[in-house]
Amino acid sequence: MIITLQEGREEAEIDWKHWDLTLHGKAIDDRGFVVLESVRHRAIEMTEVVYDPFQLKVAVGNERIAADDLTETLATTRGMSVLIEATTLGFAEIVLICKALREIKHDSIDIVYLEPSGYQRELRHPLLKRRDFELSSEVPGYRAIPGSAVLLGDRKKVRSVFFLGYEEARLRRAFEELQMLSPASTAVAFGVPAFRAGWEMDAMANNISVIREQNMRGGVHFCGAENPLAVFELLCEVHRGLDQGERLVLAPIGTKPHGIGVALFAAAHSEVGVLYDHPLRAPGRTTDLGHWHLFSIDDFQGG
Amino acid sequence: MRDPIHNLLSPNRTEEIGYDVWREYVLPPFLTRTTFSETRKPRVIVGGRGCGKTMLLRYLSHESTFSTDRVSIPDDAVGHVGLYWRSDTQFAQLMHERGQPADVWDTAFRHWAATVFGIEFLRSLQSIANSASSVLSEADVCSLDFSRLAAYRSDLPSTTEDLRRKLEDCLAEFENWASNVRSADAPVFLPGDRFLRRMIALAQEQVPSLKPLVYFVYIDEYENLAEYQQRIINTWLKHSEPPLIFNVATKRNGFKTKLTDGSESLSEINDYRVLDLENFDLDSEFPLFAAEILLLRLKLGGVAVSEIDPDQLRDSEQLPSRKDAQYSRKIQGALRQLFPGLTQSDLARRVFQDGSLKQRLLARIEDALEKRGELRSRCNEVCDERFPEASVVVPALLNRQSTPPEVIATEFEKLTGGTDNKFTGKTDWVHNNFVGCYLQLFDGLGRPCPFYGGFETFCQLARGNLRHFLELCYKTLSRLEGSGIGSDTVVPIEMQAESARQVASDLLPEIRSFGPQGNNLHTFVLRLGSLFSLSQQSPSQSEPERSHFSVSEGDSALGAFEQKFLSEAVKWSVLFEEKGTKKKDVTAAEGVEFVLNPIYAPYFHISYRKKRKLELTASEVTALISGNYEAVNKLLRAYQKRWTVEISGPQRTLFSHLMEGGEE
Numbered sequence: 001m002i003i004t005l006q007e008g009r010e011e012a013e014i015d016w017k018h019w020d021l022t023l024h025g026k027a028i029d030d031r032g033f034v035v036l037e038s039v040r041h042r043a044i045e046m047t048e049v050v051y052d053p054f055q056l057k058v059a060v061g062n063e064r065i066a067a068d069d070l071t072e073t074l075a076t077t078r079g080m081s082v083l084i085e086a087t088t089l090g091f092a093e094i095v096l097i098c099k100a101l102r103e104i105k106h107d108s109i110d111i112v113y114l115e116p117s118g119y120q121r122e123l124r125h126p127l128l129k130r131r132d133f134e135l136s137s138e139v140p141g142y143r144a145i146p147g148s149a150v151l152l153g154d155r156k157k158v159r160s161v162f163f164l165g166y167e168e169a170r171l172r173r174a175f176e177e178l179q180m181l182s183p184a185s186t187a188v189a190f191g192v193p194a195f196r197a198g199w200e201m202d203a204m205a206n207n208i209s210v211i212r213e214q215n216m217r218g219g220v221h222f223c224g225a226e227n228p229l230a231v232f233e234l235l236c237e238v239h240r241g242l243d244q245g246e247r248l249v250l251a252p253i254g255t256k257p258h259g260i261g262v263a264l265f266a267a268a269h270s271e272v273g274v275l276y277d278h279p280l281r282a283p284g285r286t287t288d289l290g291h292w293h294l295f296s297i298d299d300f301q302g303g
Numbered sequence: 304m305r306d307p308i309h310n311l312l313s314p315n316r317t318e319e320i321g322y323d324v325w326r327e328y329v330l331p332p333f334l335t336r337t338t339f340s341e342t343r344k345p346r347v348i349v350g351g352r353g354c355g356k357t358m359l360l361r362y363l364s365h366e367s368t369f370s371t372d373r374v375s376i377p378d379d380a381v382g383h384v385g386l387y388w389r390s391d392t393q394f395a396q397l398m399h400e401r402g403q404p405a406d407v408w409d410t411a412f413r414h415w416a417a418t419v420f421g422i423e424f425l426r427s428l429q430s431i432a433n434s435a436s437s438v439l440s441e442a443d444v445c446s447l448d449f450s451r452l453a454a455y456r457s458d459l460p461s462t463t464e465d466l467r468r469k470l471e472d473c474l475a476e477f478e479n480w481a482s483n484v485r486s487a488d489a490p491v492f493l494p495g496d497r498f499l500r501r502m503i504a505l506a507q508e509q510v511p512s513l514k515p516l517v518y519f520v521y522i523d524e525y526e527n528l529a530e531y532q533q534r535i536i537n538t539w540l541k542h543s544e545p546p547l548i549f550n551v552a553t554k555r556n557g558f559k560t561k562l563t564d565g566s567e568s569l570s571e572i573n574d575y576r577v578l579d580l581e582n583f584d585l586d587s588e589f590p591l592f593a594a595e596i597l598l599l600r601l602k603l604g605g606v607a608v609s610e611i612d613p614d615q616l617r618d619s620e621q622l623p624s625r626k627d628a629q630y631s632r633k634i635q636g637a638l639r640q641l642f643p644g645l646t647q648s649d650l651a652r653r654v655f656q657d658g659s660l661k662q663r664l665l666a667r668i669e670d671a672l673e674k675r676g677e678l679r680s681r682c683n684e685v686c687d688e689r690f691p692e693a694s695v696v697v698p699a700l701l702n703r704q705s706t707p708p709e710v711i712a713t714e715f716e717k718l719t720g721g722t723d724n725k726f727t728g729k730t731d732w733v734h735n736n737f738v739g740c741y742l743q744l745f746d747g748l749g750r751p752c753p754f755y756g757g758f759e760t761f762c763q764l765a766r767g768n769l770r771h772f773l774e775l776c777y778k779t780l781s782r783l784e785g786s787g788i789g790s791d792t793v794v795p796i797e798m799q800a801e802s803a804r805q806v807a808s809d810l811l812p813e814i815r816s817f818g819p820q821g822n823n824l825h826t827f828v829l830r831l832g833s834l835f836s837l838s839q840q841s842p843s844q845s846e847p848e849r850s851h852f853s854v855s856e857g858d859s860a861l862g863a864f865e866q867k868f869l870s871e872a873v874k875w876s877v878l879f880e881e882k883g884t885k886k887k888d889v890t891a892a893e894g895v896e897f898v899l900n901p902i903y904a905p906y907f908h909i910s911y912r913k914k915r916k917l918e919l920t921a922s923e924v925t926a927l928i929s930g931n932y933e934a935v936n937k938l939l940r941a942y943q944k945r946w947t948v949e950i951s952g953p954q955r956t957l958f959s960h961l962m963e964g965g966e967e
Contacts, residue, residue, distance in 0.1 A: 136822040151478035169815035
């Protein structure tokens with residue numbers, strides 16, 4: 001798999017192509033609307049894909065299918081150029097799509113992502129603010145994704161890698177709900193360099209207490225927050241270092257580009273499992289527009 | 304590098320200790336010899352996070368029962384061989400829909416269970432053979448022939464070791480199929496509990512010494528399984544009989560469905576018994592139990608602890624000796640020495656020994672006198688260092704319009720004169736008001752309040768939760784880093800109190816990880832805790848130490864969502880549910896009271912004791928649970944006004960959002 005990265009401060013700085021099909025999610029903020037508008041002019045067809053983690057179904061356009069049938073449904077894209085719009089798609093959709101397109105023998109795909117220039121940072125602060133007293137959405141929690149599930153067990157040798165963001169509750173909840181994860185073989189990865197200088201401190205400061213409490217000691221890694229290639233390469237290295245009979249499980253609860261890296265790696269390695277908590281994205285969660293990214297994946301059938 | 308204290312106390316997660324917990328386990332005092340080993344009734348084991356549920360189940364499992372650390376094992380130990388299964392519930396949630404009929408998933412779940420039970424059964428035989436038990440030898444295990452299991456699947460090998468490996472392959476095969484139902488072939492499914500029964504029967508047929516064998520399967524995290532999966536397990540529970548008894552472990556409110564595959568539902572007493580792991584006598588049993596666990600951990604870590612004998616703590620025969628009063632005094636005495644607390648009169652005396660606290664008290668009395676139109680100089684009539692407890696409660700009394708200052712002065716004079724008075728007599732102003740008034744002296748002071756220190760206090764803060772208790776101890780002892788722990792170590796009260804505050808602060812964000820409603824449970828605790836904190840700051844302390852509430856119209860007046868939310872809060876031990884106590888209106892319906900987990904009390908600077916109740920209307924409770932910020936702001940301001948609480952600079956931490964008009 002060859003992953004090529006393009007980044008631009010403005011849309012015009014990207015060397016765009018044209019695609020037969022763009023697979024995208026629902027826009028819930030300015031970024032989403034802007035990026036969909038941008039790709040609309042560059043794709044013949046646009047199809048919305050939304051995954052339901054409770055019913056294990058995927059809505060592809062107007063059709064609602066079992067997630068296991070996504071490969072069959074997307075089989076008609078064989079021979080087409082496909083763009084995955086990762087700003088509006090969630091991680092679950094991205095990994096399902098990547099796996100399906102790989103099974104359909106796509107040789108190359110592209111993934112576009114528009115990063116935020118800011119977001120509602122949640123730092124630990126001694127003073128309680130209004131938002132501490134406001135309600136939030138329910139978070140479904142860690143539920144397996146068809147095709148990417150690993151059966152955890154007390155006696156099973158599993159190595160896990162958590163790609164962390166600023167929300168400590170997501171890491172904490174993983175160890176609350178998945179008590180079979182072994183802290184001894186759990187590694188964490190931070191997005192360094194971050195999208196913006198200083199943001200990496202949010203992730204580290206917010207997660208350090210959980211890491212310490214749980215005594216996670218499988219290692220600490222750093223990959224650029226906007227760099228799925230770095231994630232892919234890291235995972236190749238981790239995968240090579242697995243013990244006999246040890247399974248690799250990945251939890252992309254950090255940046256979307258990290259999630260993209262995980263999705264590509266999981267597509268190339270069917271035995272790798274994914275843990276994901278399916279957070280409901282809050283409308284208006286990110287503010288303003290950051291840099292544009294276009295990730296081109298060639299030799300998609302390679303490892 | 305981890306500090307030694309951390310190594311001694313920190314592995315709070317049972318998973319870190321391993322499957323054989325024989326060495327570390329301390330039998331809870333409410334367990335008797337008959338609780339597990341002689342009963343044949345299935346158990347539903349209930350308990351919240353940190354209650355020791357997983358540790359108990361591991362203790363009951365074959366690795367611990369037949370631990371290689373046990374130098375002698377009675378022959379009748381085979382009458383209770385535990386198999387522990389903690390299902391991967393995130394994987395279990397995959398097993399529905401996806402274009403497969405319900406009966407396929409039903410059979411698949413039974414198959415999953417059968418492979419896991421089979422693997423554990425074979426491991427248990429190895430545990431027994433490797434142990435000091437004379438019931439089964441390695442040669443016996445090697446000689447076992449399971450070829451007749453081929454009736455279920457023709458590819459099942461006959462020897463113990465090969466069969467175990469094959470079942471592990473079956474598990475991998477099942478995992479592959481369940482994850483990829485379209486692309487992988489369905490395996491030949493094994494028939495659930497019947498498979499295990501057959502394995503047990505085959506072993507008993509071939510090794511006569513295994514005739515007394517009775518297996519107890521413990522299925523953990525039952526509450527996280529899908530309903531159809533729970534029904535299957537309920538059916539196994541209902542049909543449990545030797546040599547196979549099923550049991551489940553669940554959080555509180557997690558055993559919801561009683562349905563089985565058949566027409567009859569489960570019924571308590573007939574079909575199962577509930578074992579509530581939090582059913583401690585919180586005043587006597589829990590402190591002793593908690594002390595034993597801490598002392599054992601310290602002893603195993605190399606600290607000289609003469610008071611306990613590890614063998615005694617894990618031996619069910621010696622449970623009665625641990626209930627001996629002298630033993631209890633010795634054990635708890637060791638903890639009281641390590642974490643000494645202060646009596647109420649100690650706390651009061653220290654107020655006068657501390658310059659700034661004394662000044663605060665005097666200022667409060669003088670301000671209250673002035674508000675009542677009295678001279679500030681009258682302070683010396685109602686404040687006397689020789690009667691510190693009474694002096695501490697005077698500000699609250701002076702803030703009560705119903706109590707004339709003259710009366711307070713008169714009663715104070717009676718007190719100092721040694722005659723019957725309202726401070727210490729039947730009216731008992733001191734007893735009723737001291738804690739609330741003492742806490743007020745530390746409001747916004749920025750230093751730890753000694754009220755939150757002491758071994759007994761730690762036990763009350765933990766409220767039966769071993770994890771919380773150990774966390775309090777760990778945080779406290781880790782402050783001694785460098786000095787080490789010895790038999791003569793005494794931790795200063797301020798250090799203990801500061802640790803309690805820190806633990807409360809650390810545990811609050813954890814609430815966000817408590818299930819799908821975690822974020823909102825966290826918000827609810829902040830809202831409710833803030834309300835109790837406002838009450839605590841009421842100058843008159845007319846209803847001191849409010850830390851629990853009830854719904855005045857009864858909790859059935861709440862909507863379905865709110866009732867479910869409260870149930871979820873109880874499940875995660877954010878709230879404790881207790882039967883209603885004293886009713887102001889005797890005609891009102893008997894309801895329930897919801898107690899905020901006392902572990903959070905130091906964060907909100909409120910009492911951890913369950914004293915006075917706050918009766919809220921259904922609409923107020925609804926606002927706290929599901930109201931928007933404006934509704935909560937309105938509620939808090941209304942109570943702030945009702946209780947005449949002035950929020951000033953020192954209270955900024957909790958109430959900064961109110962002071963800023965609710966804006967960021």
